Amino acid sequence: MSPTLAELTEAELLRRLARFAPPNQLSDDTAALAADARPLLINTDVLVDGVHFSDATTSALDVGWRAVAANLSDLAASGAVAIDGITVALVAPGCTSWDWVDGVYQGISAALDQYGGVLLGGDCSKGEQRLLSITALGRLGPLRLHRNAARPGDVLVTSGPHGLSRLGLALLQDDPSLRDIALDPSLHNKAIARHLHPTPRFDEVQQLLACKPDHLPWRAGGTDSSDGLLSAVAGLCSSSGCGALLQRDQLPVAEGWPEGPAWTDWCLSGGEDFELVLSLPEAWADIWQKCIPESQRIGRINAEAGVIRWAHNHERVEAGGFDHFSQP
């Protein structure tokens, strides 16, 4: 029978967590990283029980994996080429079982094993609600992808289909609106896997760095689609003082994705697909797309500051979006 956190002394909890870090890593007040000639990239993300995960849909192992993957996705979308590691602040009620915590750290370790980096340190506290706050540290390659570096004339491309994570969540929640819809079984499985086990796009960033045409400067707009595809495009546009035209017939959806307004909305604003959304000169975009089979060209950046329109009818693109504080 697993003890609860309240039943563990702080020393015993630390001893159990130390298993997930390199030897002696957690024995000082701080972690240290050796000096490195590359700039450091830093990102902090918080995942809250009932907001970003729940026992109904997500195992402890998947909570840990998703927390790390979400963080590392931000590093990838900024141009990181190596991961130093993460710190983890864990807050949980005293009645939380150690087994759950153990599972979360197993998921964290699995993601770090996959993408690089180690558990550098962290903190634990009791609290009313379970949550993880993760800070990820990595090293920048030759190109910093900025939200404010999109330019009129650029092509908008993304590394993969969107809406899958939202569909996966709906399937895990047994959403009644899906009951009468015959989904392709491979789409069903892909959606659940995408929701539980997202992939930060480091390989696709490496391809981007490797395929830049020599005549182009190191300049590209970029972000990830953690808050949804449309939100990512809007972020690029507002930070860059640009607008965008999106191709309705080139929305990045998975094979077998149904038609209809709700499905378009999930593609545009489902969120948590963690794909790269890039604003690139056309020549660079063309070469990159040849290297990334699931990539999709979705539109073009223009000079109409802050406005996103459909290319076919010039109407504004609207979608639900995602608000962190309002009630669901």
Place this chain on the structure above:
Amino acid sequence: MSPTLAELTEAELLRRLARFAPPNQLSDDTAALAADARPLLINTDVLVDGVHFSDATTSALDVGWRAVAANLSDLAASGAVAIDGITVALVAPGCTSWDWVDGVYQGISAALDQYGGVLLGGDCSKGEQRLLSITALGRLGPLRLHRNAARPGDVLVTSGPHGLSRLGLALLQDDPSLRDIALDPSLHNKAIARHLHPTPRFDEVQQLLACKPDHLPWRAGGTDSSDGLLSAVAGLCSSSGCGALLQRDQLPVAEGWPEGPAWTDWCLSGGEDFELVLSLPEAWADIWQKCIPESQRIGRINAEAGVIRWAHNHERVEAGGFDHFSQP
């Protein structure tokens, strides 16, 4: 009338928070730090409403200051000589007023203005309970203070008195056990100030680096007393495989500190004084103490692994300690 967080769009919240960071600092998925020849030190601390602070005792401004000071204290106690900055994950219910958040970030800014570093980035989410998870980044000087670097024969010294923060908390809570005690007014005020406005000991670390006798190597054990003086000594001993003898008549208490077992216990395990606790060769300790008026020599490290005794009677030193998950 201040809006609540639920009444602010995510974009508006970000716009308001961006005031506390350098221009455009919060406009990308990550923060970047330029390459630096010095190793990086990293620390993450979480402060939870009802566990580490409460409206009854702590203003929003002081919550922000304390959160930063607690984090920076860990950097100081590891040998940091410069602060890059912090990331802040803020979790709060949607009904939280913007004024409270604004106050917290003002306190954060005040501490960063005082000690160096900037708001690098962060994340916000709704949650049932207010909390802050802060990750601080700084640069290591010539000496990494390690918990595992105490050696038998070292002198144990601390940068200042202990128990003040615990007394300050009791005063702010109007603790009935204090009602019949005539406290010196300057002790009263000092205790409250210490609780609300702790000071990371960067100056004392600089002094330590400046005064090392030439014949000694760069080796010193060190930690901070965030979890209490005895816990700090115990951490040094257990990580270093040593023991300690403490001088009962040299406990580091403030002027006017009352006598009695409860007062000794607060000195030993009150916590949150954020002083340096160092294990140094005697010659180095002597010179350092001459530079730090409030410093106190509290005992000596010996070879009795993991055991802390009183020097006068060789009985084990016992104190309540601090457990993060058990109920108060």
